[in-house]
Amino acid sequence: MSRGKISPALPTARRVAPRRAADPLRWWSDARFGLFIHWGLYAIPAGVWRGKRVPYIGEWLMFREKIPVATYAKFVPRFHPRHWDAAAIVRLAREAGQRYLVITAKHHDGFAMYRSASNPYNVFDATPWAHDPLADLARECRRQGVKLCFYYSQDLDWHHPDGAWNTWDYDPAKKSPARYLREKVFPQLTELLTNYGDIGMIWFDTPLTISREHSAAIRRLVKRLQPRCLVSGRIGHGLGDYRQTRDNYLPPGRLRGGWETCATLNHTWGYKKHDHEWKSPANLITTLVDLASKGVNYLLNIGPDADGRVPAPSAGRLRAMGAWLRVNGEAIYGTEPGPFDYEHPWGRMTVKDHTLYLHFFAKPPRSFRLHGLHTAVRSVSALAAPGKKFAHLQSLDAATGVPVLDLDFTDLRFIAPVTVVALHLAAPPVVVTEALQQPDGAVPLIAPLARVGTSAAKPGLRIGGNGLTENWRNTDDWLQWRFTLLRPGTYDVTVVTTHQHLEPWSGGHTLRLECGDKILRHRTRNDILIPGLRSIYFPQLATPFGRLTFARAGRHTLRLQAQRLILLRKNITHFSDGGIQFVEIRLTPAAT
Numbered sequence: 001m002s003r004g005k006i007s008p009a010l011p012t013a014r015r016v017a018p019r020r021a022a023d024p025l026r027w028w029s030d031a032r033f034g035l036f037i038h039w040g041l042y043a044i045p046a047g048v049w050r051g052k053r054v055p056y057i058g059e060w061l062m063f064r065e066k067i068p069v070a071t072y073a074k075f076v077p078r079f080h081p082r083h084w085d086a087a088a089i090v091r092l093a094r095e096a097g098q099r100y101l102v103i104t105a106k107h108h109d110g111f112a113m114y115r116s117a118s119n120p121y122n123v124f125d126a127t128p129w130a131h132d133p134l135a136d137l138a139r140e141c142r143r144q145g146v147k148l149c150f151y152y153s154q155d156l157d158w159h160h161p162d163g164a165w166n167t168w169d170y171d172p173a174k175k176s177p178a179r180y181l182r183e184k185v186f187p188q189l190t191e192l193l194t195n196y197g198d199i200g201m202i203w204f205d206t207p208l209t210i211s212r213e214h215s216a217a218i219r220r221l222v223k224r225l226q227p228r229c230l231v232s233g234r235i236g237h238g239l240g241d242y243r244q245t246r247d248n249y250l251p252p253g254r255l256r257g258g259w260e261t262c263a264t265l266n267h268t269w270g271y272k273k274h275d276h277e278w279k280s281p282a283n284l285i286t287t288l289v290d291l292a293s294k295g296v297n298y299l300l301n302i303g304p305d306a307d308g309r310v311p312a313p314s315a316g317r318l319r320a321m322g323a324w325l326r327v328n329g330e331a332i333y334g335t336e337p338g339p340f341d342y343e344h345p346w347g348r349m350t351v352k353d354h355t356l357y358l359h360f361f362a363k364p365p366r367s368f369r370l371h372g373l374h375t376a377v378r379s380v381s382a383l384a385a386p387g388k389k390f391a392h393l394q395s396l397d398a399a400t401g402v403p404v405l406d407l408d409f410t411d412l413r414f415i416a417p418v419t420v421v422a423l424h425l426a427a428p429p430v431v432v433t434e435a436l437q438q439p440d441g442a443v444p445l446i447a448p449l450a451r452v453g454t455s456a457a458k459p460g461l462r463i464g465g466n467g468l469t470e471n472w473r474n475t476d477d478w479l480q481w482r483f484t485l486l487r488p489g490t491y492d493v494t495v496v497t498t499h500q501h502l503e504p505w506s507g508g509h510t511l512r513l514e515c516g517d518k519i520l521r522h523r524t525r526n527d528i529l530i531p532g533l534r535s536i537y538f539p540q541l542a543t544p545f546g547r548l549t550f551a552r553a554g555r556h557t558l559r560l561q562a563q564r565l566i567l568l569r570k571n572i573t574h575f576s577d578g579g580i581q582f583v584e585i586r587l588t589p590a591a592t
């Protein structure tokens with residue numbers, strides 16, 4: 001094995017922070033995988049209103065159809081779920097390998113799915129069922145060892161006259177958010193945090209109109225009643241204990257701090273009888289790995305029907321994930337994100353102590369190579385067959401000093417959809433932190449690896465917590481990368497941007513890319529989609545930018561700047577600032 005000194009010019013770092021036992025987030029980040037349950041009155045119409053299929057997610061039916069409170073309340077006497085079985089649902093979570101469970105105690109329709117002494121619009125007092133399903137779940141979660149958490153819609157409430165966003169029954173000018181909090185939110189949160197034992201988290205949602213003062217008051221109440229209860233990121237105003245991505249969002253690279261992505265198995269959260277577009281087990285397992293590799297928890301949803309039954313396709317998919325986790329769970333639970341900021345083309349990485357897990361999404365080549373890992377490898381084995389060891393060799397690339405690891409996978413059996421190989425290291429991994437050319441020739445220049453230049457008045461361009469650019473609304477702003485190329489040559493340049501599938505495309509901006517003495521300019525496009533995990537909800541849009549030729553190996557610099565921005569008012573939404581949503585620049589070897 002040839003080992004030498006890494007080139008001093010290459011920035012390297014140990015990327016795994018020591019874990020603190022006293023960290024209140026620890027149980028949650030160790031869990032990595034949770035079960036979300038959206039269950040309420042909306043399961044009765046199941047996405048159909050007056051004989052018509054209503055588009056969008058099922059639990060929004062009341063809002064979409066502007067159904068008056070008195071009309072919607074007619075579902076209440078029909079709610080009598082004969083097949084509700086809390087023990088079976090918690091068992092399903094356990095079989096799936098999910099370690100926490102979040103159920104909708106009250107969603108935006110305002111109907112409480114538990115016995116609420118402070119408000120009669122609840123499942124125990126108002127329905128013929130006269131039952132408290134949250135009490136069942138609390139008992140079963142305790143018995144089966146799953147953390148119980150409650151979802152609570154603290155801002156949107158279409159039933160209470162002062163709750164946000166029902167403007168068809170109530171005059172917005174007369175609404176008092178303070179009265180809504182006093183009459184409904186505070187008493188109900190007090191009940192939820194008093195009557196069901198220890199609660200892992202209150203999962204607040206959709207802070208669209210709430211003030212900072214009110215978010216802070218809600219947080220204080222939770223912490224006063226149960227100091228160890230976590231507060232989700234969507235409490236508003238950055239006051240959560242951790243951060244949440246948008247629904248179904250998969251970040252392009254590793255994130256910093258505690259994050260969670262909640263996601264659907266089909267498209268809806270609340271049960272819809274016509275939504276049969278299910279994600280495949282392979283997609284779901286790969287997504288779990290993808291998120292864990294970026295330090296993100298996966299909260300995956302089921303929407304029981306009005307009888308309390310979990311749709312069979314949901315249960316089957318969750319069990320398939322559990323089967324994979326029973327073999328590979330050590331590479332997910334209690335892990336840290338992979339040490340590199342960017343994705344690798346062959347799969348993902350996670351870390352636990354001195355073990356670096358390589359998660360392969362396809363069978364790797366017999367001679368597999370990894371760039372940038374400086375730490376010595378002691379041995380290599382696959383989780384599915386730990387007795388067998390694979391040969392390895394570490395060296396330094398002669399031209400650049402980049403550490404190179406070669407693995408011999410001649411005898412590796414690939415088990416779809418993801419096969420995990422454990423690299424047992426001499427110490428926690430230390431890696432080259434800058435962008436590196438990969439063995440397949442590609443160079444990943446993602447937003448979080450860039451240096452940001454902004455001369456705009458604040459807030460200017462920055463890299464958002466979710467790994468994308470934010471506030472790129474000024475042509476003086478730029479991103480710049482240093483990267484190491486191992487092979488000189490000619491490369492195709494592609495700029496990748498994204499947007500949320502339900503929103504207007506805020507694109508057509510002209511970008512200018514400068515590398516050495518070469519300048520490339522193009523308008524961003526939305527007609528070339530890159531396939532992949534993110535493509536369902538956050539299409540990755542490719543804009544070909546032409547070619548760059550590099551005469552030498554080593555470190556290079558590339559700068560991307562906006563030259564003309566299309567900033568339309570209609571593109572600014574609750575979720576988008578209308579600027580460039582930049583993901584990455586890809587350099588790939590040009591076909592000769």
Ligand code: FHN
Pocket residue numbers: 057059060205206247262269
């Ligand atoms: O509006 C809700 C929606 O109904 C659902 O509860 C999701 C789950 O994350 N949260 C909101 C939209 O982001």
